[in-house]
Amino acid sequence: MEITAAVTPGKGAPFEIKTLQLDDPRPDEVQVKLTATGVCHTDAIVRDQVYPTPLPAVLGHEGAGIVEAIGEAVTTIKPGDRVVLGFNSCGECTQCLHGRPAYCKNFYDHNFSGVRIDGTTALSDNGTQVSSHFFGQSSFASHANVSVRSVVKVDDDAPLDLLGPLGCGLMTGAGSIINALKVGAGETVAIFGTGAVGSSAIMAAAAVGATTIIAIDLVDSRLEAAKDYGATDTINSGSEDLGKRLHEIVGDDGVNVALDTTGITAVTRQAADAVGINGRVGLVGAPNLGDEVSFEVGASLLKGWSFQTIIEGDAVPQEFIPKLVRLWRQGKFPIEKLTQTYPLADINQAFEDSASGKTIKPIVTF
Structure with missing residues (x-):
């Protein structure tokens, strides 16, 4: 045809x-x-x-x-x-x-x-x-x-x-929070990048009860929009001191979960540095093939933190997409x-x- x-x-x-x-x-x-x-x-x-x-x-x-x-x-x-x-x-x-x-x-x-x-x-x-x-x-x-x-x-x-x-995109962001990083009620979350994947991650974090959700981006309009669907705090990492602002929000404890949706290796390192003891770091951006990122492993050995690459939000589409539709119907997504x-x-x-x-x-x- x-x-x-x-x-x-x-x-x-x-x-x-x-x-x-x-x-x-x-x-x-x-x-x-x-x-x-x-x-x-x-x-x-x-x-x-x-x-x-x-x-x-x-x-x-x-x-x-x-x-x-x-x-x-x-x-x-x-x-x-x-x-x-x-x-x-x-x-x-x-x-x-x-x-x-x-x-x-x-x-x-x-x-x-x-x-x-x-x-x-x-x-x-x-x-x-x-x-x-x-x-x-x-x-x-x-x-x-x-x-x-x-x-x-x-x-x-x-x-x-x-x-x-x-x-794809919205399932990836939401699934990274819910399926892969298993964010729980009361946890603190930092989302690096507020495009479609990052925005859906913010929505999912709010839906599961995360109480501090930090949106990080370079575009003020996106950060302002993020407040409308779940972000409790925003940081423009191009015009603000990222480390200082994170400390103002979560103190010495760091965040429980950091998700890099940008695929930029320097940002992935920032995400790793943002988590505290037993923190979880996820990467869903698409770096160039062969890209590498370095992590500090001496002092951070005592943190017991984990790093995970995530594909398609660790989702089974036939099982997860209907869940997201139900969350959308409830106004939570x-x-x-x-x-x-x-x-x-x-x-x-x-x-x-x-x-x-x-x-x-x-x-x-x-």
Whole structure:
């Protein structure tokens, strides 16, 4: 069938709106008519080939839409279901079998290779292959053939034009707080970076009862906005002394939990220095491949602190996304405060506004 898609033609090139050909769904796939899809930093770094996916490609991995057809082996989803799309995994490796699909041994093959496991691509441009199945979906398109392991059914009244970002960025931030770092009621939390991932982490920390939630960024408007969805304190680390301000807020004890959402190694070190005894540090930003960070391990040996890299919020999408929808319904996860919609034709503007900080979470609509 013919579809409309935003194609990444080459490294760093603007997205091009094109008519492509989409093949039929395979037995384990679901064909989805997209309603909306979030714009994520990961799309940008793949467009720029920081993380390699063969180009040309249709990226996009925070889709939401309505199922139009299913493969013959699909039993959990039916046509007409409203769905949010998440990452893909093999379902067979040790990590998947232990309920940790974000750490799937075959994560790259299923999410970044641009093809199905059998080497085929679902998309073509007048006979020329176009990479598909980005994060199991390639949602910068009017339609997508999606791995059933990427599909999460949501309620019939779920607002699909809002919930797509739960499939990656917002799930990553919230899951880092709830699943990976296991923030508890009364704890103190520092969130470095208040983009979509950091903002969702702030919301999650507030939802679970953290009593001191410190938002740290360079953009005053983002910091001001963070107060509206959970931050109790803010620090502009470009104009304020970070160490001094943290001490003013939490004293000598440091924070219980620090989460770096920036992927900047100097910030990761700041996050580590911010925690106190038995503190937990998480990293969810995407540094360049090969980047390294140094930690002080002499005096800090007495702290018993831990450092953890986190993928996709340690979440099982089919289990965690419905939880986030319930939190949203209760007003505890107000993602509408982060979003701005753009038509597909304005996708390049959406990426510019995301990079500049004008929009925290752009959503492209169809």
